Amino acid sequence: MHRLVLLLTLILLPSVCGAQQRVEVWTYHFSPPFVLDDAQGLSQAFVELLNNNAANDYRFRFELVKLPRKRVDIRLARERPGVLLWATPNFFTAEQAANGKWSGPLLIDQQDFVSLPDAPFEYENPESLHNLVLGGVLGHRYEGLEADIASGAIKRQNAQGDLQNLEKLLSGRIGTLLIPRSTWLYYRKEKKLQDLYVSNTPLYQFTRHLWVADALGQAATQYLARFVENLPENPKWQILLFHYGLQPIATAQ
Structure with a gap:
């Protein structure tokens, strides 16, 4: 059977x-x-x-x-x-x-600006970035900023990924960076980065x-x-x- x-x-x-x-x-x-x-x-x-x-x-x-x-x-x-x-x-x-x-x-989700707590950056418009070095990810386009980046009004430095950008921020090589909030929340928890400042106004949601x-x-x-x-x-x-x-x-x- x-x-x-x-x-x-x-x-x-x-x-x-x-x-x-x-x-x-x-x-x-x-x-x-x-x-x-x-x-x-x-x-x-x-x-x-x-x-x-x-x-x-x-x-x-x-x-x-x-x-x-x-x-x-x-x-x-x-x-x-x-x-x-x-x-x-x-x-x-x-x-x-x-x-x-x-x-x-x-x-x-949203594209957040993250900066150091002793030099907090609050985004208002593209002109508010003109005196800073912006950290971006290689190959990514940032809607609303591309014209100023192309003209050189915004100085953009690229990294291979978001973690490398965070490391550049912590070492003082950039003034602020753009990062999806989903990625930022993960790294904030995993890398204990709660002290970093996040702009109240994102680039976009x-x-x-x-x-x-x-x-x-x-x-x-x-x-x-x-x-x-x-x-x-x-x-x-x-x-x-x-x-x-x-x-x-x-x-x-």
Whole structure:
């Protein structure tokens, strides 16, 4: 009898596994807390929440795929099925997003100016940066400042990443830096940088969402919509927010 049960299990297992839909979750955000050096981080943890949620019931296998922004754009243009994680609607054209739907916001983020406490910088407008050296991240564009940077009115020094910029600030090589609040909150907690000053006025605010391709099909899109809707009450999500220091920018829907 036991051998018969085992035989039936082995026969049925491939068909059960084959019925599971693989779903790519794309991200082009490689900075902490989204991606960490140990290949973990908030993005991988979020994908695990999607996989382990009871409502999934083993129907979908979500897999994190880290891509440069240009390769994300190619997938959108080719109408590939997938989910885009931590994306901001304003950073995509209507044509790029036409074949999918945006979720409600997951995080309310912003580009913050951070400076030393003995030389606090308060942002008012681009002219308020004219006498400072601004730390930026290589390859990033900062909306509202690009004209003054191009003309040389704002002196910008680039670093490979946000942590290098923070180190330059602490050593006095730059006057202020721009950093997403999500990244700043993580480093403030991990590196104990609570004494640094954050301008009351950010450069701009933006929200982070899921974008879900219509090509995934109704079952997957409905699952994702309900998952995001219930996220504020999800205790595992709340634990992640606490772990990465992100409670101040979490949304309550």
